[in-house]
Amino acid sequence: MKPKIAFFDFACCEGCQLQVVNLEAEMLDLIGAVDIVQFREAMTEKSDDYAIAFVEGSITREKDIPRLKKIREQAAILVALGACATIGGVNCLKNFQPSEEVRKYVYGERADWYEAFAARPIDAVVPVDYYIHGCPIHKAEFLKVIKALLMGMKPEIPTYPVCAECKRAGNVCVFDLGMTCLGPVTRAGCGAWCPTYRDNCAGCRGLIPEPNINAEKEVLKKYGLTVEQAIGQFRIFLGYSEIAK
Amino acid sequence: MKNISVYVDHVTRVEGHGNIVINVKEGKIEECQWEVVEAPRFFEAFVRGRKYAEVAHIVSRICGICSIGHTLCSLQATEAALGVKISEQTRLLRRILIQGENLQSHVLHAYFLAAPDFFGVPSVFPLVKTHPEVVLRALRMKRLANDLCDVFGGRTVHPITPTVNGFTKLPDVAEIKEIRKRLGEATPDLEATLELFQTLRIPDFKRQTEYISLKSKEEYAFYDGVIASTDAGTTPVENYRSWTNEYLVPHSTAKYTKHVRDSYMVGPLARFNNNHDQLSPRAKKAAEELGLPAPCYNPFMNTAAQVVEAVHAVDESIRLIDELLDKGLKEEDRRILLKAGRGVGAVDVPRGILFHDYTYDKNGICKEANCIIPTNQNHANIQKDMEALLSQMLDRPQDEIRLSLEMLVRAYDPCISCSTHLLKVRFV
Numbered sequence: 001m002k003p004k005i006a007f008f009d010f011a012c013c014e015g016c017q018l019q020v021v022n023l024e025a026e027m028l029d030l031i032g033a034v035d036i037v038q039f040r041e042a043m044t045e046k047s048d049d050y051a052i053a054f055v056e057g058s059i060t061r062e063k064d065i066p067r068l069k070k071i072r073e074q075a076a077i078l079v080a081l082g083a084c085a086t087i088g089g090v091n092c093l094k095n096f097q098p099s100e101e102v103r104k105y106v107y108g109e110r111a112d113w114y115e116a117f118a119a120r121p122i123d124a125v126v127p128v129d130y131y132i133h134g135c136p137i138h139k140a141e142f143l144k145v146i147k148a149l150l151m152g153m154k155p156e157i158p159t160y161p162v163c164a165e166c167k168r169a170g171n172v173c174v175f176d177l178g179m180t181c182l183g184p185v186t187r188a189g190c191g192a193w194c195p196t197y198r199d200n201c202a203g204c205r206g207l208i209p210e211p212n213i214n215a216e217k218e219v220l221k222k223y224g225l226t227v228e229q230a231i232g233q234f235r236i237f238l239g240y241s242e243i244a245k
Numbered sequence: 246m247k248n249i250s251v252y253v254d255h256v257t258r259v260e261g262h263g264n265i266v267i268n269v270k271e272g273k274i275e276e277c278q279w280e281v282v283e284a285p286r287f288f289e290a291f292v293r294g295r296k297y298a299e300v301a302h303i304v305s306r307i308c309g310i311c312s313i314g315h316t317l318c319s320l321q322a323t324e325a326a327l328g329v330k331i332s333e334q335t336r337l338l339r340r341i342l343i344q345g346e347n348l349q350s351h352v353l354h355a356y357f358l359a360a361p362d363f364f365g366v367p368s369v370f371p372l373v374k375t376h377p378e379v380v381l382r383a384l385r386m387k388r389l390a391n392d393l394c395d396v397f398g399g400r401t402v403h404p405i406t407p408t409v410n411g412f413t414k415l416p417d418v419a420e421i422k423e424i425r426k427r428l429g430e431a432t433p434d435l436e437a438t439l440e441l442f443q444t445l446r447i448p449d450f451k452r453q454t455e456y457i458s459l460k461s462k463e464e465y466a467f468y469d470g471v472i473a474s475t476d477a478g479t480t481p482v483e484n485y486r487s488w489t490n491e492y493l494v495p496h497s498t499a500k501y502t503k504h505v506r507d508s509y510m511v512g513p514l515a516r517f518n519n520n521h522d523q524l525s526p527r528a529k530k531a532a533e534e535l536g537l538p539a540p541c542y543n544p545f546m547n548t549a550a551q552v553v554e555a556v557h558a559v560d561e562s563i564r565l566i567d568e569l570l571d572k573g574l575k576e577e578d579r580r581i582l583l584k585a586g587r588g589v590g591a592v593d594v595p596r597g598i599l600f601h602d603y604t605y606d607k608n609g610i611c612k613e614a615n616c617i618i619p620t621n622q623n624h625a626n627i628q629k630d631m632e633a634l635l636s637q638m639l640d641r642p643q644d645e646i647r648l649s650l651e652m653l654v655r656a657y658d659p660c661i662s663c664s665t666h667l668l669k670v671r672f673v
Contacts, residue, residue: 011286012309013306013307013308013309013312014308014309014310015306015308015309015310015312015402015403016309017309018309018310018402019309019402021353021357022387022391022401022402024384024385024387024388024391025384025388027384028373028380028384031370031373036370039368040255040257041257042357042358042368042369042370043257043361043367043368043369043370044257044361044367044368045367045368046257060285060286089306090291090303090306091286093291093292093303094286094287094290094291096291097290097291097293101290102287102290102291103285103287103290105287105289105290105293106285106287106289106290107285107493108493110493110495116285116287135306135403136309136400136402136403193399193400193405194399194405197399197400197405197406197413197414198406198413198414199399199405199406199408199413202302232294232295232296236295236299236302236303
């Protein structure tokens with residue numbers, strides 16, 4: 001029997017599920033290998049009988065919690081899909097402003113209608129088995145993870161930094177182009193996607209294990225950033241981690 | 246007299262979360278509601294304090310499907326605020342990117358989200374077995390559109406290269422030529438698409454409303470122009486607030502808008518109604534073949550307008566790429582001088598006209614932000630259409646009512662993550 005998989009989302013842009021739909025060439029192989037039983041963005045029928053759950057998005061409301069817990073109870077394997085789910089991502093930017101003020105700014109005097117608490121990654125609420133990092137996820141990495149899961153293996157994700165991939169790609173260092181970059185402390189696996197297009201790495205894949213944060217802060221300082229500005233750089237995607245506080 | 250009770254909890258095959266709630270007692274409509282239940286996300290609040298160069302990357306994350314549109318609209322607003330005049334080359338490259346996004350979004354919606362209703366299946370997946378040629382064609386066209394976006398933006402979902410006053414890296418000329426060749430070869434797929442969508446039955450329903458889009462003397466407007474309305478003429482984009490008039494409703498985490506009437510419509514059908522004269526000859530012919538008259542007051546025909554715009558997107562991309570190759574690409578100086586100011590951007594993205602509005606201080610730090618999203622502008626119109634459609638269907642079976650209402654919502658291709666997120670039908 002083909003393994004049953006399901007897709008779910010919380011606060012996010014659904015771009016990572018779109019990356020799955022964007023597989024195109026590999027889409028038919030995927031449909032042949034698994035039984036997709038729930039994928040609201042793409043299908044009407046749904047079943048709560050699934051073994052592997054892919055969850056996109058951050059947890060931002062009280063009512064998200066029981067829903068996520070139910071998914072966790074059902075799924076033998078729970079995979080966090082994309083930065084909002086794996087590390088909190090851009091949603092956590094709001095955590096640095098008073099919640100009341102944030103709601104008032106967007107919803108005015110009706111702020112009370114809109115319940116929200118500090119945004120968090122899904123592993124702040126339930127245990128997560130595997131992570132597919134990135135904003136958005138990389139299609140090749142999604143395929144690698146799902147292939148490993150189908151073969152009953154543990155998917156391997158890199159523990160070295162984007163910097164290593166960037167050097168291997170032969171890119172000009174974006175520091176030398178006058179930008180600052182989080183590539184030295186960010187987990188690889190995207191093929192140095194942004195620096196290859198001469199943009200800086202903003203850390204969307206989360207930190208490598210045991211990152212040398214002080215060295216990174218020193219480098220950012222050397223390139224003219226104040227401590228405050230350096231922390232500001234980390235907040236775009238890494239707002240939930242200690243480094244951004 | 247009959248009772249009808251429908252609750253579609255999270256309408257499917259739309260981007261985001263919304264519900265439909267219907268309650269009819271003894272032939273009288275007691276409740277007919279379109280509810281938006283997406284988690285609120287607060288982008289406008291949290292871009293404050295960020296540097297001008299970061300804002301487009303952050304707001305791109307409002308929506309995965311229209312991330313190119315959000316990026317370009319954001320850059321426009323930032324450039325207007327900082328007094329930056331972009332080059333002709335930058336404008337040309339951005340207009341190609343918009344066409345790429347429009348093609349990819351319309352193919353996705355027409356084939357993957359709307360078409361299954363016409364085949365009577367719950368998703369595109371069963372069609373792999375029964376109609377493999379349809380699925381393969383859809384995948385081929387989507388790949389073409391995504392590759393076009395990748396060539397010009399570095400990435401389709403959350404583009405990398407578009408930046409303030411230009412591009413971090415220019416597209417590779419060999420890759421441009423290759424994609425130009427593939428666009429030229431797309432004709433058989435476009436023709437087959439037209440044939441398919443001609444056979445699909447569109448519900449017979451009409452409700453005239455106000456239609457709002459961008460308008461430009463130069464072309465069928467997507468990237469720039471003025472705001473145009475079928476009821477009220479035109480106005481500069483800076484006046485967007487008095488034309489959108491945002492308000493809140495308690496059953497929705499998204500904001501609603503209204504202008505001359507109680508509601509208005511944006512998106513492919515609105516653009517078509519306002520600008521159909523400027524479509525490419527082949528797209529005009531496609532509209533005729535699909536039975537899309539100008540103007541058209543049937544919201545279900547929004548899907549037909551998407552197919553027409555998909556044809557236009559291929560023709561327009563070819564025209565713009567030829568112009569680009571003819572002029573040649575050159576590296577440009579992207580440096581700018583910072584100054585304090587406020588600026589508004591407006592881009593007609595796949596689901597309709599989008600506005601971003603920022604205020605920066607003299608150091609280029611964002612102080613105020615406002616974004617008005619196409620789907621927000623359509624929510625009130627979806628509600629009004631639902632009420633009108635339900636009242637003319639009261640004698641029909643409940644399942645038919647449910648399907649028609651779901652199809653209506655889906656025809657708008659609502660992007661609820663953007664608007665905050667949406668879709669379920671609930672008959673209570």
